[in-house]
Amino acid sequence: MILVNDNLLDEIEENNRIIEEADRTLEQINRLTKLMDEWVGEK
Amino acid sequence: MPQSEYRKENRENNRTDRNNSYDNSRKNQYRDVDKKEEETKKEVVTPQNRDITVELKSNTAKTKSLIKEKGPVTIASLKISLAEVNNMLVEFYDAQLNAFGAQGLKDKDGNPYNAANYSTPEEKLTALEAITHYNLERNAEFTSAHKERIEEIKNKKALLKEKAEKILNTQKEAIEYNFELIKEAREYIHKKELESAEINTKKTETRAKVDALNNDKASYETQKADIQSKLDKLNAERKELQEKINEIREKELNQGNANNGKQRNNQNAGYYTAMSQQLRGLSDQITEQERNLTTINEKISICDHDIAELENGVLKSLDEKGRALESEIEGNNKRLKELETSTGKLVSKHDKDIDTLNDAFKEKVKGLVEDDIKLNYSDKKADEAKEKEELEAKSETPSNDDKTQANNSTATTTSTNMPVPSDASNLEYANTLVDNLKRTSAEKIRWMINGEGYSDMIDAMDAADVLHKKDLMAIIENVQNDFELPDYNEFLDCIKDFAPKKINPDDVYDCLFNGGKINNFNSLNKKQIDMLQYVMDGYLKAKLKLSGDQLESFEKNFAQFVKTGALLQRGSRLAFNNGIRGIFNNIFNRSLNASRNRLLYTMSDYTAARFKDLNATLKRKDEFKKDLGKKVEDYSEIPPTRGDVRKRDLKSKVDRGIL
Numbered sequence: 001m002i003l004v005n006d007n008l009l010d011e012i013e014e015n016n017r018i019i020e021e022a023d024r025t026l027e028q029i030n031r032l033t034k035l036m037d038e039w040v041g042e043k
Numbered sequence: 044m045p046q047s048e049y050r051k052e053n054r055e056n057n058r059t060d061r062n063n064s065y066d067n068s069r070k071n072q073y074r075d076v077d078k079k080e081e082e083t084k085k086e087v088v089t090p091q092n093r094d095i096t097v098e099l100k101s102n103t104a105k106t107k108s109l110i111k112e113k114g115p116v117t118i119a120s121l122k123i124s125l126a127e128v129n130n131m132l133v134e135f136y137d138a139q140l141n142a143f144g145a146q147g148l149k150d151k152d153g154n155p156y157n158a159a160n161y162s163t164p165e166e167k168l169t170a171l172e173a174i175t176h177y178n179l180e181r182n183a184e185f186t187s188a189h190k191e192r193i194e195e196i197k198n199k200k201a202l203l204k205e206k207a208e209k210i211l212n213t214q215k216e217a218i219e220y221n222f223e224l225i226k227e228a229r230e231y232i233h234k235k236e237l238e239s240a241e242i243n244t245k246k247t248e249t250r251a252k253v254d255a256l257n258n259d260k261a262s263y264e265t266q267k268a269d270i271q272s273k274l275d276k277l278n279a280e281r282k283e284l285q286e287k288i289n290e291i292r293e294k295e296l297n298q299g300n301a302n303n304g305k306q307r308n309n310q311n312a313g314y315y316t317a318m319s320q321q322l323r324g325l326s327d328q329i330t331e332q333e334r335n336l337t338t339i340n341e342k343i344s345i346c347d348h349d350i351a352e353l354e355n356g357v358l359k360s361l362d363e364k365g366r367a368l369e370s371e372i373e374g375n376n377k378r379l380k381e382l383e384t385s386t387g388k389l390v391s392k393h394d395k396d397i398d399t400l401n402d403a404f405k406e407k408v409k410g411l412v413e414d415d416i417k418l419n420y421s422d423k424k425a426d427e428a429k430e431k432e433e434l435e436a437k438s439e440t441p442s443n444d445d446k447t448q449a450n451n452s453t454a455t456t457t458s459t460n461m462p463v464p465s466d467a468s469n470l471e472y473a474n475t476l477v478d479n480l481k482r483t484s485a486e487k488i489r490w491m492i493n494g495e496g497y498s499d500m501i502d503a504m505d506a507a508d509v510l511h512k513k514d515l516m517a518i519i520e521n522v523q524n525d526f527e528l529p530d531y532n533e534f535l536d537c538i539k540d541f542a543p544k545k546i547n548p549d550d551v552y553d554c555l556f557n558g559g560k561i562n563n564f565n566s567l568n569k570k571q572i573d574m575l576q577y578v579m580d581g582y583l584k585a586k587l588k589l590s591g592d593q594l595e596s597f598e599k600n601f602a603q604f605v606k607t608g609a610l611l612q613r614g615s616r617l618a619f620n621n622g623i624r625g626i627f628n629n630i631f632n633r634s635l636n637a638s639r640n641r642l643l644y645t646m647s648d649y650t651a652a653r654f655k656d657l658n659a660t661l662k663r664k665d666e667f668k669k670d671l672g673k674k675v676e677d678y679s680e681i682p683p684t685r686g687d688v689r690k691r692d693l694k695s696k697v698d699r700g701i702l
Binding site: 008009011012013015016018019020021022023024025026027028029030031032033034035036038039040041 | 118121122124125128129132135164165168171172175179186189190193196197199200203204206207210211213214217218220221224225227228231375378379382385386389392393396399400403404
């Protein structure tokens, strides 16, 4: 099978990977924020 | 260098400069698609052919082009942001874990906490959570130590919020870019599908040629068999004749011997001569048939050659090419579908991230809506800056026109209008506009819809939050409810002048009205929206030749309903389908939404142009009256005109007190 537009599909896949990584980072920020609230007694 | 080529080159250069890792080879693969896009951009807009369709097409292409242009930069920027934030998080986790270790806190193995014992950031964060949950209520020292650093923690939290906002915004742009790439890939696959269809057509044509050759060959074979049969018959006849001749010769010989060679058998002589002639004739016919046979054999041989060439050459090559292409299309379609699904999931995830972070920070994270506005207004920023300069220049030396406009502005600005902070976002401006409209009389709102306010309401519909959008829709619905439904026959008379022949004015009526009520434009399908668009297009073409009465009749019978209907449709589409989820859904309703958008912006231009004409007429009338020394009527209630309303945004208008 010849995938001549492999580059484009690869690019989309790679972009999705980075977007997913952003999700994971945001998730960490969310958890850390909650932790900080607990530290200062806001929760 | 033609402008289109310059743009193409410039775009490609920019792309390469911005991201060296971006693969140039892909550009070549999609050269055809790009070329098509460039050809679209190449259309020259002259005063003669300038219309909303061309302008809208150009604007849409511009927005898409901007997303695609910015794409690699967005991705690079997201990568950088993530690296930076991840490093920051890890540093923070490490510092906290080591600090807890230094305070004497120990892990389950009895060792002081040490960041080096954890490999991933997630593990470090989980350890911090575990430490906190264990010590918070058991360890007074742990609790008080944190209370002492409230300011530091709050600052850190504020910094995290800022970083989260940046990531969310860039992430959204990255998703939009991915959708553009998906569209590009889909276009590419579609192009390949067309190629595949073309190959199949060629294969069918070639097979038809082969079939025709086989038919010819069969026909030649029949002829050959016929010739062969004749030939066999002739040969048999010749053989029989020859035998008879031989028999006669033998008899003569015998008789000659008996007569001692002195007497000939005169009785057989004539018969012999006739048979010899017949034999020659048969031989000639045989020769001719043999020639025919050779010719037919040659023809059959040519057929065989051509058939072999087509089957083993052209057809084989087309088969191979077609199979490879189909396989490529199948593989690409499958992979693209998976990518579309995963990108779609990321959209939902992004929306959830915003909700979660809004909750975590207990205040709105500047994410979705405002970012949408940035995108919508990104190409207007230049206009805004220019406009600001112009306004500043004008404010220094006010002209008479400015004074008139300023008076008009004052007249249309309600005294109860809420002030807006100078650094307010478009979201805030849009919400303020809606709040102000809620305190404005229905009559004034109707004037606004018929004037400059219409395009502002479109902008506000896009920019305001969901609740304000719903308020704005209620305001417009109130105005629409006051419209008097047109007389059926009058409507048909009005529409038939503008509707193309293929459109039945009855159907146009049914698009707008049902059971004595105005139809909700959400219920209209693409065909119906296009029908309304055709009528508008017909009107715009004929506009210059129409009388004042005709123009008014068109507004009263048709335009005012389309104007408000399209605006309400826009609101309901955005109110419940906003942001990035809307973008995803729009992909599936692209064609319908494109028609809706086109109609809406046609109505916006129609309203602006009509209002401009009306204002100009009134001004001319006033000047004429002034010349005659008559009293000039006050028409300050009519909203001010400021030229092309689409080039301005809400911010500058609210700043100037127009809204």
